[in-house]
Structures are given as C-alpha cells and as structure tokens.
Amino acid sequence: xxxxxxxxxxxxxxxxxxxxxxxxxxxxxxxxxxxxxxxxxxxxxxxxxxxxxxxxxxxxxxxxxxxxxxxxxxxxxxxxxxxxxxxxxxxxxxxxxxxxxxxxxxxxxxxxxxxxxxxxxxxxxxxxxxxxxxxxxxxxxxxxxxxxxxxxxxxxxxxxxxxxxxxxxxxxxxxxxxxxxxxxxxxxxxx
DNA sequence: TGGCAGATTTTA
DNA sequence: AAAATCTGCCAA
Numbered sequence: 001x002x003x004x005x006x007x008x009x010x011x012x013x014x015x016x017x018x019x020x021x022x023x024x025x026x027x028x029x030x031x032x033x034x035x036x037x038x039x040x041x042x043x044x045x046x047x048x049x050x051x052x053x054x055x056x057x058x059x060x061x062x063x064x065x066x067x068x069x070x071x072x073x074x075x076x077x078x079x080x081x082x083x084x085x086x087x088x089x090x091x092x093x094x095x096x097x098x099x100x101x102x103x104x105x106x107x108x109x110x111x112x113x114x115x116x117x118x119x120x121x122x123x124x125x126x127x128x129x130x131x132x133x134x135x136x137x138x139x140x141x142x143x144x145x146x147x148x149x150x151x152x153x154x155x156x157x158x159x160x161x162x163x164x165x166x167x168x169x170x171x172x173x174x175x176x177x178x179x180x181x182x183x184x185x186x187x188x189x190x191x
Numbered sequence: 192t193g194g195c196a197g198a199t200t201t202t203a
Numbered sequence: 204a205a206a207a208t209c210t211g212c213c214a215a
Contacts, residue, residue: 197212
C-alpha cells in the first residue's frame with residue numbers, strides 16, 4: 001500500500017490532475033476506512049487562472065492552497081458542502097487539483113449512511129457528494145497526504161481512456177479545458 | 192431526462 | 204452579491 005510521494009505533486013498541475021485519475025483515495029475516518037478510485041478531476045492554476053481561489057492572493061479561506069505540494073485544501077461552498085483539493089507546486093504558488101468524483105471501493109455502508117441514500121452511483125459523483133460520503137470537512141484542511149489518515153495510493157484502475165473538457169460550475173476562465181475524467185465511467189458527475 | 196428554483200453561509 | 208453544489212420538482 002504505497003502512497004503517492006511528494007515528487008508526484010510537484011509535477012505540472014495539469015499533469016498531476018491527469019495522473020490522479022484511477023488512483024485510490026483513502027480516508028481513515030472516525031467511522032472506519034473509506035476509499036474509492038478517483039475518476040474525475042480539475043486543475044486550478046494559480047495567479048493566472050481567474051477561476052482559482054488563490055488568484056487574488058491569500059485569504060483565511062484559501063490559505064492552505066499556498067502551502068507546499070502534497071497538502072490538502074478543503075473549503076466550504078454554498079454554505080453547505082465541502083470540496084477536496086490536493087495542493088501541487090512549492091509553497092507560495094496557489095495551484096491544486098479538485099477531486100470531483102470517486103468510484104466507491106471500501107466503506108460503502110459508511111458512505112450510504114453519511115449521504116442518507118442507497119444508490120451507489122450517486123454516492124461520490126460530485127465534489128460535495130464525495131466529501132459528505134467520506135466524512136471530509138474543514139477539519140482536514142491543511143493535512144498532509146504524505147503522512148496521516150487522508151492520502152492517495154499509487155494503486156488503482158488501469159488501461160482506461162481519458163476525456164478532457166472545460167471545468168464545471170465556474171464563470172471566470174470558463175473556456176479553459178482543465179477537467180479530466182475516465183471515459184465511460186459510471187461514477188463521474190456529468191457527461 | 193433535462194432544466195430550474197431553493198437551500199444556506201462564508202467571503203470579499 | 205456571488206460562490207469550484209446538490210436535491211427535488213416539474214414538464215415533456
């Protein structure tokens with residue numbers, strides 16, 4: 001069970017977002033271990049990307065984005081949900097990969113309980129959904145993925161095709177193609 | 192199956 | 204006022 005090493009997250013952020021597809025996201029939470037294969041990601045590219053939270057400088061909310069690669073950036077959105085990002089690049093450069101969807105693997109009963117639903121395809125098919133299913137909140141903001149209880153394993157799905165599209169739910173720099181997902185996968189958020 | 196309104200709260 | 208979202212409701 002090998003974790004992705006620090007060097008993985010220091011690659012170009014678009015490359016990190018692409019290479020995270022298929023890898024296994026794991027959270028050893030209070031209700032036990034939950035995990036799943038990452039099937040959809042988006043890249044957010046620092047000061048020049050107007051959709052990136054860090055583009056206009058550091059704030060209380062986005063400060064974890066400015067930490068070094070391999071950290072976790074969790075923020076609350078629309079007052080109700082949380083979104084999970086993995087920070088890339090050296091400290092001071094606010095780039096990260098948003099984890100948008102996961103194919104459930106372990107802890108499916110915990111996910112169903114957290115989400116109050118039974119349909120497996122609807123458990124983690126969106127950034128807010130997967131945080132709710134995994135039990136990820138602001139408490140995990142700033143955590144290391146290279147150590148600790150929230151991490152990504154090298155192991156996972158292989159031999160799939162990737163699709164690239166524009167990002168979801170943004171208005172600024174909406175024309176950039178920085179969303180990536182596994183072709184044909186049934187657990188992504190949107191076609 | 193797809194589009195739309197409403198929930199809800201932090202942030203700038 | 205807007206936001207890196209989700210759900211339920213409605214129509215076709």
